[in-house]
Amino acid sequence: MKLEGAVVLVTGANRGIGAEFAKQLKTRGAAKIYAAARDASAVEADGVEPIELDITNAGHIEAAARAAGDVQVLINNAGISTGTALLSGDMADIRREMDTNFYGPLQMTRAFAPILGANGGGAILNVVSALSWFTAPGAGAYAASKAAAWMLTDSTRLELSSQGTHVVGVHMGLVDTDMAKGVDAVKVAPADLANAGLDAIESGAQEVLGDDWAEFVKAGLPLDPKERYRQIFSALGIS
Template identity: 50%
Template sequence: MRLHGATALVTGANRDLGRHFAEQLLHRGAAKVYATARRPELVDLPGAEVLPLDVTDPASVAAAAAAAGDVDVLINNAGVSLGVNLVGGDLDKIRLTLDTHFYGTLAMIRAFAPVLAGNGGGAILNVLSVLSFQSLVGNNAYAVAKSAQWALTNGVRLELADQGTLVTGLVFGPTATETMKAYADKALEGGTLPDGVLNDPVDIVRTALDGVEAGKIEILADDFGVAAKASLTGDPSGFVLETASAG
């Protein structure tokens, strides 16, 4: 999928990976980049076209699809990480996590699949996680949502094959985003991660976009992603930071 001259829409583009996706797409020569967010006033990216979008709101998703009928690249990046377990966690927070990562991604794909078909097929990139494959006490609702999003990615790939749409999943480990830093402050002793663990978000986004251009259907963007995928061949285990080094 050639990104130079493409028209892309990025969800959750006000910060973190989403902003980097929008910025790097512009640098790669995308003809237009829709930078979307629940609070569009927080998007500050010269050259991007800003749209309001809440992926958990069907009316908002429909409005975005109507406004962005020229899209041929959809990047499903919007997410939440609320640090919630399953057995004793707040059910409303668990539902919000699933509504955002699974149902929100599905809503975007359902709304934009006809748009992509009309524009030649294009590509969808779903931002997943090593927790698509592993569990983590303290954030198990997120792991469940990301696991469901991974299965969604694989299923949608088959369903959209006939219209020529590339569907790609991006898997990676701890990355130096505001979301990850906030989680570390709340959940980890001392509020820090070991030196050298966190990926640079710029590198993750660059690897992801290179993968889309190369036509990859799954991108394991760091050593954590490689180790997490390999772990599926053995007994189920929790996510342990020390099992791999960031790439």
């Protein structure tokens, strides 16, 4: 579909990748951009309609669906990382990551799928991660939630195909945002990632490998786990 003239809702639009999605959508001529954030006053982009939306709050999601019944494209971008290990970490943090990174996008998709269908099918873009395909020390909760988000993307693509809704998954390594500011490594620019995702919506591509790291990790999936992690940990400098 063409984004020029489209009505789009972006979650987590107050900063980072979400803010860049809103900016690039405006550049591409979107007719209306709902910029959703837990604190709507934190949305600084011009030419958007801020919406207060905590994607872990069912009441907020229902209100957003009532207010934005003209949406044609849903961008599930909001997410968190707590750096929690699965065995030793706080269960509350693990649940918070699953609630935000999996259940939140799932509930958003369930709420907006009928709206997209009524408006011609449209598209859904899920910001996933290369960590949907591997894990590392301290990243267990995040990786588990993103693995679930990957399968959410595949499952909803199949379930929504009959109504003509195109579903895109975006995978990447580190992005130059606040979430990764403490990591000294190569990072993809938020603008580049957002543009790659929007290109996929317009071209009909189902999956975006947003940087070299995502391509490297995806290429190793057919390997035996021992060899796959040997390669990944070697690249990360983990012994």
